[in-house]
Each structure stands twice: as C-alpha cells, then as structure tokens.
Amino acid sequence: MCFSRWNYAYASMRNDMKRFIVLSVIVCVFSVTGLCQSNDGPVLKKELVGKYEGGLRHGLAQGKGIAIGQDTYTGNFRKGLPSGEGTYTDSEGNIYKGSFVKGNKEGKGVLIIRGPEKEMKLKGYWKSDKYIGNDDDPQYEVSNKTGSVTPRIFNAGVGNKVEITIIDPVTIDYIPGYIALKGQASLRTTFGRYYYEDATFPLEFDIRYDCNNKLGTSTTSNTIRIKINKPGYWVVILKN
Numbered sequence: 588m589c590f591s592r593w594n595y596a597y598a599s600m601r602n603d604m605k606r607f608i609v610l611s612v613i614v615c616v617f618s619v620t621g622l623c624q625s626n627d628g629p630v631l632k633k634e635l636v637g638k639y640e641g642g643l644r645h646g647l648a649q650g651k652g653i654a655i656g657q658d659t660y661t662g663n664f665r666k667g668l669p670s671g672e673g674t675y676t677d678s679e680g681n682i683y684k685g686s687f688v689k690g691n692k693e694g695k696g697v698l699i700i701r702g703p704e705k706e707m708k709l710k711g712y713w714k715s716d717k718y719i720g721n722d723d724d725p726q727y728e729v730s731n732k733t734g735s736v737t738p739r740i741f742n743a744g745v746g747n748k749v750e751i752t753i754i755d756p757v758t759i760d761y762i763p764g765y766i767a768l769k770g771q772a773s774l775r776t777t778f779g780r781y782y783y784e785d786a787t788f789p790l791e792f793d794i795r796y797d798c799n800n801k802l803g804t805s806t807t808s809n810t811i812r813i814k815i816n817k818p819g820y821w822v823v824i825l826k827n
Contacts, residue, residue, distance in 0.1 A: 628646040628647045628648070628667055629643055629646060629647050629648040629667060630647075630648050630654045630656070630664075630667055630668075631647070631666075631667035631668050631690070632654075632660075632667075632668055632669065632690045633656075633657075634656055634657045634658040634677070634678075635654040635655070635656045635657075635658055635659070635660050635669075636654075636656045637654070637655050637656035637657075638654070638655045638656070639652060639653070639654045639655075640652060640653050641653060641654075641664065642664070644666075647664075647666050647667035648664035648667050648668075649664055649665060649666065649667075650663065650664060651663060651664075652664050657678050658675065658676060658677045658678055659675070659676045660673055660674070660675045660676075661673060661674050662674055662675075662687070663687075665689075668687075668689050668690035669687040669690050670687050670688055670689060670690070671686065671687060672685070672686060672687075673685075673687055675687070675692075679701065680701040681698065681699065681700050681701055682698070682699040682701075683696055683697070683698045683699075684696060684697050684699075685697060685698075685713070686713075691713075691715055691716040692713035692716050692717075693713055693714060693715065693716075694712065694713065695711070695712055695713075695725075696710075696711075696712075696713055697709070697710045698710075698718070712725065712726060719742075720817065725816060726742065726815070726816060726817050727740055727813060727814060727815045727816060727817075727821070728813070728814045728816070729811065729812070729813055729814075730812045730814075731793070731810060731811065731812035732810065732811045732812075733808070733809060733810045733811075734807050734808055734809030734810065734827070735800070735801075735807060735809065735827045736809040736810075736811050736825055736826075736827055737825075737826055737827060738811060738813065738823065738824070738825055739822075739823070739824040739825075739826070740813065740815075740821065740822070740823050740824075741821075741822055742817075742819040742820065742821055742822075743819070743820045743821070743822050744819065744820045745818075745819065745820065746818070746819060746820035747784070747785060747786045747787070747788070747818055747819075747820075748782060748783065748784045748785075748786060748820050748821070749772070749782075749783040749786060749790060749792075749815060749821045749822075749823060750780060750781070750782050750783075750820075750821065750822050750823065751764075751766065751780070751781040751783070751792065751794070751823045751825070752779070752780050752781075752822075752823070752824050752825070753779075753794075753796050753798070753825045753826075754824065754825065754826040755798045755799055756798065756799060756800070756801050756826055756827045757798075757799040757800075757801070757802075757803040758799070760779075761778065761779025761780065762779070762796060762798055763779070763796070764794050764795060764796030764825075765794070765795045765796065766781060766792055766793070766794050767792070767793040767794075768783065768790065768791070768792055769790070769791040769792075769793075770786070770787060770788070770789060770790035770791060771786065771787040771790075772784060772785060772786035772787070772790060773785050786818075788815060788816060788817060788818050789814055789815060789816045790814070790815050791812065791813070791814040791815075792812065792813045792814075792815075792823075793810070793811075793812050794810065794811050794812070794813065794825065795808070795809070795810045796808075796809055796825070797809070798827055799827075800827070801827060807827065809825075809827065811825065
C-alpha cells in the first residue's frame with residue numbers, strides 16, 4: 588500500500604515536471620522569437636514605429652510620407668528611414684525642420700526647443716544627429732571641380748590646421764599637386780602630405796594635379812576649389 592501511494596505520488600510528480608518543462612520550452616521559444624524579430628518595416632526608426640502613410644518600396648517607407656509613433660515625422664524617407672528634407676517632432680514637443688540622412692539630422696536645419704516659458708531656436712548645421720555650427724555658413728564648400736576627383740573632407744578635432752593628401756587611384760601613392768592658398772597659414776610638407784598650420788579661417792585652396800585614371804590606361808587632369816570656413820583640424824583627401 589505504501590509503495591502504491593509512493594508510485595502514484597512519483598508518477599504525479601513526473602507528470603507535473605513534464606508539464607513544467609513543456610511550458611518552459613514554450614515560454615523560451617516565444618521569448619527567443621520576440622528577441623529575434625526585428626522591425627522590418629515600413630519604418631525602421633523605433634521612435635517612429637506605429638502608423639505610417641506614404642510611399643513604399645520593397646515594404647519599406649520610400650519617398651514622401653508621415654510616420655507617427657512615440658515621435659512624429661513628415662517628409663522624405665529612404666529605405667525605411669527619414670532621409671532628405673522633413674519635419675521631426677519628438678515626444679517632448681521639440682521640432683526639427685531640415686535635412687536628414689539615414690534617420691539622423693544631417694546638414695542644414697532649425698531646431699525649435701520647447702521650454703517651460705519660451706521656446707528657443709537653434710539654427711545651423713548637424714552631423715550624425717549632433718549640432719556642429721551656429722550660423723548659416725557651411726563648414727566647407729567645394730566648387731570649380733573638373734576631372735574625376737572625389738574629395739573626402741572631414742573635421743578630425745580641435746585645432747587650426749588643414750591636412751591635404753592627394754592619392755593616385757592606381758599606385759595608391761601620395762602624389763604632388765599645385766596648391767594655391769587664399770588666406771593665412773604656414774605650410775609644412777611631410778611624405779607627400781601638405782600641412783597648413785596656424786591657420787586663420789576661412790581658407791580657400793585651388794588645387795590642380797595629374798594622376799592615372801582608374802584603369803591605369805591614361806593620365807587625367809583634375810582641379811578643385813575647397814573653401815573651409817570653420818576652425819578645426821581639417822583633413823582633405825583627394826582621390827579619383
């Protein structure tokens with residue numbers, strides 16, 4: 588009789604354990620599924636996920652549209668993210684009107700910050716969602732471009748210096764160029780690089796150089812004018 592009761596209790600315990608294991612597996616499956624799921628459209632910026640009306644391409648927001656979630660955005664989309672001109676209102680009522688790239692404020696725009704008593708306007712330029720300039724002047728300007736030169740220009744930090752490098756697309760060597768400077772700076776050259784130090788901005792550079800074309804079958808002549816308006820440690824890389 589005792590063994591019968593023990594066997595019954597043991598069988599009941601095994602059944603309870605089986606049910607517990609099955610339920611645990613089900614919970615884990617749903618949990619993993621939830622973690623593995625990603626927001627695949629039409630809007631990929633999590634603060635804007637909710638309601639969307641507008642253009643679509645391959646299931647993602649593309650072209651003109653409006654997205655309403657925690658935040659609200661009206662304007663251009665590309666591949667599911669704000670890209671181009673638009674108006675973004677965050678959950679605190681702050682409004683940004685301007686340019687976007689891959690969901691971030693990028694380029695020229697105006698941010699209206701709502702305060703308890705009055706609003707404040709921040710006008711200028713953004714890079715990777717961060718405010719970098721407090722006026723209407725661009726950080727730098729490119730003009731008079733001929734040939735197939737492709738400039739890469741970025742601010743590497745605080746300073747009063749411009750570093751210019753010209754790279755041949757075939758040999759990947761640093762190559763010389765003719766650089767005419769308009770402005771005040773002292774020139775130093777090292778290993779094919781041009782360093783304009785102790786600079787007073789703005790600085791304007793007219794650059795001419797010859798290099799191989801990408802196939803290495805002929806030589807191309809290139810010109811470019813670069814004007815840098817803001818202080819910093821500027822890096823300019825020219826490569827065709």
